[in-house]
Amino acid sequence: AQSVAQPEDQVNVAEGNPLTVKCTYSVSGNPYLFWYVQYPNRGLQFLLKYITGDNLVKGSYGFEAEFNKSQTSFHLKKPSALVSDSALYFCAVRDGGSGNTPLVFGKGTRLSVIA
Amino acid sequence: NAGVTQTPKFQVLKTGQSMTLQCAQDMNHNSMYWYRQDPGMGLRLIYYSASEGTTDKGEVPNGYNVSRLNKREFSLRLESAAPSQTSVYFCATNLAGRYNEQFFGPGTRLTVL
Numbered sequence: 001a002q003s004v005a006q007p008e009d010q011v012n013v014a015e016g017n018p019l020t021v022k023c024t025y026s027v028s029g030n031p032y033l034f035w036y037v038q039y040p041n042r043g044l045q046f047l048l049k050y051i052t053g054d055n056l057v058k059g060s061y062g063f064e065a066e067f068n069k070s071q072t073s074f075h076l077k078k079p080s081a082l083v084s085d086s087a088l089y090f091c092a093v094r095d096g097g098s099g100n101t102p103l104v105f106g107k108g109t110r111l112s113v114i115a
Numbered sequence: 116n117a118g119v120t121q122t123p124k125f126q127v128l129k130t131g132q133s134m135t136l137q138c139a140q141d142m143n144h145n146s147m148y149w150y151r152q153d154p155g156m157g158l159r160l161i162y163y164s165a166s167e168g169t170t171d172k173g174e175v176p177n178g179y180n181v182s183r184l185n186k187r188e189f190s191l192r193l194e195s196a197a198p199s200q201t202s203v204y205f206c207a208t209n210l211a212g213r214y215n216e217q218f219f220g221p222g223t224r225l226t227v228l
Contacts, residue, residue, distance in 0.1 A: 043219035100211045107157035
C-alpha cells in the first residue's frame with residue numbers, strides 16, 4: 001500500500017529566508033509525487049509533480065521540489081519565502097504500478113511566513 | 116470554464132437527516148473523487164469513480180453512498196447524518212492516467228448537530 005508522511009505539522013520561516021516542507025513516501029512501484037497548496041477556505045491547488053526525469057522539479061509561484069529515491073523523499077522548497085506563501089501544504093503519491101488510482105495524501109504541513 | 120463546482124457551500128444538518136452533496140465538472144475528465152478533510156487527518160478518500168458507470172470505496176466509505184450520474188456529475192449522499200460526519204468535503208477530478216494531477220472543487224462545509 002502507498003503512504004505519505006509529512007513529519008512537521010507546522011513550519012515557521014521569516015520572509016526572505018529559504019523554506020523547506022518535508023515529505024517522505026512509501027510505494028511498491030515507481031512513485032508519482034505531487035504537491036498541493038490550500039489557502040484558507042479554499043480547495044487544493046496543484047503546485048507541481050514528479051513523474052520521471054530530472055530530480056529537481058519546478059512548479060507554480062517559484063516553488064520547486066527535489067526527488068530523492070534513496071531517501072524516498074520529495075521535499076518542497078522555495079529560495080525566498082513570501083508572507084503570501086502562508087498556507088497548508090499537502091504532499092501526495094500515486095504508485096506508478098497501480099494504474100489510474102486515487103492520490104494518497106499526507107496530513108498536511110502548515111507554513112507560516114513571518115514578516 | 117468553471118472547472119469543478121460543488122453545491123452547497125455550507126450546510127447544517129440535525130442528526131439523522133439526509134442530504135446529497137453535488138459535484139460537477141466541465142473539464143471532460145474521466146475520474147472523479149470525494150474526500151473529506153478533518154483537522155490533523157489530512158484528506159481521506161470516501162469514494163471514487165474511475166470512469167462513468169463505475170464506483171469504488173475509498174478509505175472511509177461507511178455512512179456514505181455515491182452516484183456517478185453521467186460523465187460530468189458525481190454526487191455524495193448521507194442517508195442518516197451523524198456528528199462524526201461533520202467535516203469539509205471536497206470533490207476532485209482528473210483525466211484518466213497515472214501521470215495526471217487531480218483538480219479540486221471549493222469544498223462543502225458540513226456541520227451535523
